[in-house]
Amino acid sequence: MNGRMYKYLAAVAVVTACVLLYVGKRVAWFEDMMFPTWLSILVCVLIAASMFWILLRTIKGKPAERRTVFLYVGIAVSLPLLMTISVHVPISTEGQLLFDGMKRIQPGSKVLVSFDYDPPSAPELQPMAEAFMRYCFERDIKVIIIGLWPQGPQQANLALAKLLAEPAISAKNLVYGVDYVNLGFQSGNEFVIQRMGSDFKSMFPADYRGTPYDSLPLVGNVRNFSGIDYSFNLSAGYPGTREWVLIGVDRFGLVMGAGNTAVQTTGMYPYVRSGQLKGILGGMSGAAEIEELTERLGKGAKFMVAQSFGHMVMIVFIVIGNVAYFLHERKKKKA
Amino acid sequence: MHHIALWVAAFLTLGIISFLYRDNAWYKICESVFVGISAGYWFVSYFWDNLYGKLWLGVFPRDPAQQPDYILLIGGALGVMMLLRLIPKIGWLSRWPLAFIVGATAGLNLIIYFASNVMVQVEDTIRPLFGANYSSSAYDIVGNIVVAVGTFAALIYFFFSKEHKGAFGGAAKVGIFVLMVTFGASFGYTVMSRISLLLGRIDFLMGDWLGVIK
Amino acid sequence: MRREIPLLITGIVGIVLVVAYFIPHFPFNRMADWSADWFSIVAAFAIWLGALNLFRLSIENVVKRKPGWGYAVVIIVCFLISAGVGFIEGRDFRNPGSASDWIYNYVYTPLSSTMFAILAFFVASASYRAFRARNLDATLLLLAAFFVMLGRVPIGDMLVGFLPEHWRLSDLSTWVMNFPNTAGQRAILIGIALGIVSSSLRIILGIERSHLGGD
Numbered sequence: 001m002n003g004r005m006y007k008y009l010a011a012v013a014v015v016t017a018c019v020l021l022y023v024g025k026r027v028a029w030f031e032d033m034m035f036p037t038w039l040s041i042l043v044c045v046l047i048a049a050s051m052f053w054i055l056l057r058t059i060k061g062k063p064a065e066r067r068t069v070f071l072y073v074g075i076a077v078s079l080p081l082l083m084t085i086s087v088h089v090p091i092s093t094e095g096q097l098l099f100d101g102m103k104r105i106q107p108g109s110k111v112l113v114s115f116d117y118d119p120p121s122a123p124e125l126q127p128m129a130e131a132f133m134r135y136c137f138e139r140d141i142k143v144i145i146i147g148l149w150p151q152g153p154q155q156a157n158l159a160l161a162k163l164l165a166e167p168a169i170s171a172k173n174l175v176y177g178v179d180y181v182n183l184g185f186q187s188g189n190e191f192v193i194q195r196m197g198s199d200f201k202s203m204f205p206a207d208y209r210g211t212p213y214d215s216l217p218l219v220g221n222v223r224n225f226s227g228i229d230y231s232f233n234l235s236a237g238y239p240g241t242r243e244w245v246l247i248g249v250d251r252f253g254l255v256m257g258a259g260n261t262a263v264q265t266t267g268m269y270p271y272v273r274s275g276q277l278k279g280i281l282g283g284m285s286g287a288a289e290i291e292e293l294t295e296r297l298g299k300g301a302k303f304m305v306a307q308s309f310g311h312m313v314m315i316v317f318i319v320i321g322n323v324a325y326f327l328h329e330r331k332k333k334k335a
Numbered sequence: 336m337h338h339i340a341l342w343v344a345a346f347l348t349l350g351i352i353s354f355l356y357r358d359n360a361w362y363k364i365c366e367s368v369f370v371g372i373s374a375g376y377w378f379v380s381y382f383w384d385n386l387y388g389k390l391w392l393g394v395f396p397r398d399p400a401q402q403p404d405y406i407l408l409i410g411g412a413l414g415v416m417m418l419l420r421l422i423p424k425i426g427w428l429s430r431w432p433l434a435f436i437v438g439a440t441a442g443l444n445l446i447i448y449f450a451s452n453v454m455v456q457v458e459d460t461i462r463p464l465f466g467a468n469y470s471s472s473a474y475d476i477v478g479n480i481v482v483a484v485g486t487f488a489a490l491i492y493f494f495f496s497k498e499h500k501g502a503f504g505g506a507a508k509v510g511i512f513v514l515m516v517t518f519g520a521s522f523g524y525t526v527m528s529r530i531s532l533l534l535g536r537i538d539f540l541m542g543d544w545l546g547v548i549k
Numbered sequence: 550m551r552r553e554i555p556l557l558i559t560g561i562v563g564i565v566l567v568v569a570y571f572i573p574h575f576p577f578n579r580m581a582d583w584s585a586d587w588f589s590i591v592a593a594f595a596i597w598l599g600a601l602n603l604f605r606l607s608i609e610n611v612v613k614r615k616p617g618w619g620y621a622v623v624i625i626v627c628f629l630i631s632a633g634v635g636f637i638e639g640r641d642f643r644n645p646g647s648a649s650d651w652i653y654n655y656v657y658t659p660l661s662s663t664m665f666a667i668l669a670f671f672v673a674s675a676s677y678r679a680f681r682a683r684n685l686d687a688t689l690l691l692l693a694a695f696f697v698m699l700g701r702v703p704i705g706d707m708l709v710g711f712l713p714e715h716w717r718l719s720d721l722s723t724w725v726m727n728f729p730n731t732a733g734q735r736a737i738l739i740g741i742a743l744g745i746v747s748s749s750l751r752i753i754l755g756i757e758r759s760h761l762g763g764d
Contacts, residue, residue: 018345018545025546033547069677070355070670077530077669078537081548087703090719093727119658120665123535124528150380154643154653161645185384187596188589190443195585198578202586206388210640212398246447250455251570262528266521269726270735273482274459276451283524284531285701303534308704310530310669315695317677322691325681340655347656351663355670367623369660370603374624375631376657378600379649383640385593389586410587414594421601427551430761432591434555435562437752437760439584442566445749452742456735478728485732486739493740510736515686517733519693520725526676526698529669536666539659 033082040083047075051316058324069317076313080306087304094272095289098257098279101230102132107140109229110222112254114244115145115152117236121261122155125234127287127300128259129159132232135294137169137179142218144228146204147185148192148239153208156182177207177216184208189239190247197224197252224252231256241268245276259286345544348536390414460486485513556755563753604628693729697722 024030035043051072054064064072105111113133117125136143145160147153160180163169174180183204186192195203200222201213214220221227231254235241241258248254255278260268262283271277281290284307287300350365393407413432420429464479465471471479491503492510499507542548562584569581603624610621635642635649642649682688699705700722709717751757 021545021547022341032549034549064677066674066678067356069674073533073670073673074537077533078541081534081537081541087707089703090700090706090717092701092719092723118661120532120662122658122662123538124531150377150384151653154650157643157645158654184388185380186389186589187381187385187592188585189592190447191439191585191588191592194443195582195589198582202582203389203589205392208384208640208643210388246451250451251447262524262531263521266517266524266726266730267734267738269731270456270459270738273727273731273735274455276455283527283701284534285527299538303531303538304703306534306537307527307530308702310534311526311698311702312704314526314530314673314676315698317673318680318691321677321680322682340651344655344659348659348663351660352667355667363617363620364623365660367620368627368656369664371624371627372631372652372657372660374600374603375628375633375635376649376653377596378628378632379635379642381593381596382636383642385589386597388640390590390593406583407586407590409583410590413587414591414597417591417594417598418601420598421605430551430555431558432594433760434558436588436591436595438559438562439566439588441559441749441752442563444745445563445753446567446570448742448745448749452738453746456739460735478724481728482732482735485729486735489733489736490739493736511686512689513729513733514736515689516693516725516729517737519690520697520730522690523694523697523701526669526672526694527701529665529672532662533666533669536659536663 034084035079035082037084040085043079043083047072047079047313051313051320055320055323058320059327061328063321063324072313072317073310076309077306080309081303083305085305087308089285089288089292089301089304091289091292092282092286094269094280094282095286095293096279097272098281099290099293101255101257101278102135105136105139105141105230108142110142110144110218110227111136112144112146112225112228112231113156114231114233114235115147115156116149116240117155117234117261118149118151119155121236123299123303124261124283124287125236125259126155126159127284127298128281128290129156129234130163130298131287131290131294131296131300132259133159133180134163134166134169134296137163137172137174140172140179143180144219144222145180145182148189148243149236150185150187153182153184177211178218181216181218182208183213183219190243192239193243193247194251197247200224200227225254226252228254233258235259235264236261237264240264241271241277241280245271249276257281259290262286341544345540348540352536386414484509489513489517552758552761555761556758559760560753560755563749567753600628693725696725700725 054068054072058064113129115129133143135141145153145156147156160182164174172179183200184207186203188195188203192203200219204213206212207216225248231244231248233241233244233256235244235258241260241264244254244256244258249256256276257279258268258277259281260283262285265280265282265286268277268280272280281287284300284303287298288304289300291297291300347365347368350361351369353359354362390407390411393404394411396403413435416428417432418429420426460483462479464483465476466479488506488510490510492499492507492514494507497503538548565577565580566584569577573581607621607624607628609615610618611625615621631649631652634652638644638647638649641647643653644650680691682691696718699708700718700720705718705722714720748757752760
């Protein structure tokens, strides 16, 4: 059999395994494949040993091929999801600051939540959105949703669907238009915020379903930002938190906290320090923080073990590369 | 239907991941599907939310009590001129809405960036280092000094009109160190972000699709 | 006149918005509101321009049988399906259970998410090959990255659990983020803001004309 035949056989084997797993789960052949503790430890030891082998090969001048690096990253991220390890999530000062701001929101207050992200950023921001809105719904805080990204309102609908199915929130019999409303998306980036500063209705004449603004009891008497008690922005880029700070906060006096993807969180720290932002959640760890603080662990906390392993593998690869580099340089100098 | 949906999603996910092995037709098809679907989604979103929801209903409101806002027609006209870019002979007309976009953005950004990113940030940098009434803790005092000195040094580094020599060069060197720490923190967060995104897809494949994790 | 009128539009709109910030009363507030409404509408048409241009280029690729024209057919078909379904379903196209919602959840979301997810692999590979602590600056960058990467996840504190509270990796990463990182980011913010101010002024005054393109 030549190489191509082996590849076809491997592909068929993988597809068969996937079908068996898929069917097996649905007909309850197995519950799940979570590792017992001893297996989790064994897997960690094996990964560490194999990385030591990569270190030796790299020092010998045979660096790992890029697909090997890809494989290790995939393993480092996938296998921890099968491990049952519980971890304590450290709370950052800015995450605590945000939560302290949330605790000051009174029942009956109106909170503006801006969904400024798309599906690629959902693993980081969706858990934050769910945790924040769950907190609001449990305390009878009204939620007004808008989006500066076209996918934002749809991400909001996904979060709402999940929350409204939870027993504690379902028991509250929340009414659309009274307890929460989704005004949808409007184009114009920072000009949307600018226009909302004078008149919400002009920028959002109807909600995402087409219900006229004045027919929605929750927003009927909200003219502009002065009718909003707190704002929470979920942002993955432009337009996002920066535009909200520049216009909503500094020009119209909005009180705002933010949840950002990790990539743009570092750039928001000056706003937190200057008080323009009342706290920030950064990336997956930020999502885990808000889940820990609101005492409702979800996907953010669940992924922290795998996140940790991913970071460790990344660091080890960088260290391996540098160790090999320095040894190589020393050899060159001696020669 | 849900089963078909999961397999379609898994097929597309694995198609994109197959690029890691090498460029192939499966990946290229998935990429083309992504481009087509995205363009269609944005096309429809902007139509219903903006062109119909704001422009059309603003000029021809369904509620008889609401006054038509004919001023929106100017925006509509500018928008149609933008579309004329597709016709080479009269494509030059698209410069008018483009000029409007650029002018509006410049006018707004000129003020808001100066007010927020310069005035407020400078004000916060020169806050009392030891706190009001010397009330800050040692941790905060050290932090305030680091922020004040670090910001100033980094700004000195960005001043390329003067040669970085002597005391000025020394301050610029401190600025570089501060910026290196900044970029390192950005790199660390970038790594975190990328791994989080990967985790999301792995969770779908192993959880929603194959069901091997809780 | 092909360049003069656009320059005039740029200047007038820019000045109106600047003045409206300081005099938020009639007529400037009204003019600023109009500008925001028009901007929103023109931005929507700009997206339409992009989508229609993509459609036009794909059709051109198919008609002229350029290399890879088969993929252009896929683009055209998917565009028509996505747009067609969205138009037919009307304003409720985002409602859970609609065909557009199905396409969004099971086609668009997996594709867009995975496109970004594979970046993790490339970051790892690039870091392994190129990230070297060749000098003090690079070493500082590397150390800051390590502290932040370990401090922001639980494993950081687990590794240094023997250290007293407030001296662990999570506290160190918090300090790095709140102080040196803030200092550097603030300097970058100020620098960028000053650049934006100067370029905005040049655009409004008509000194910068690159946005008008060639004639």
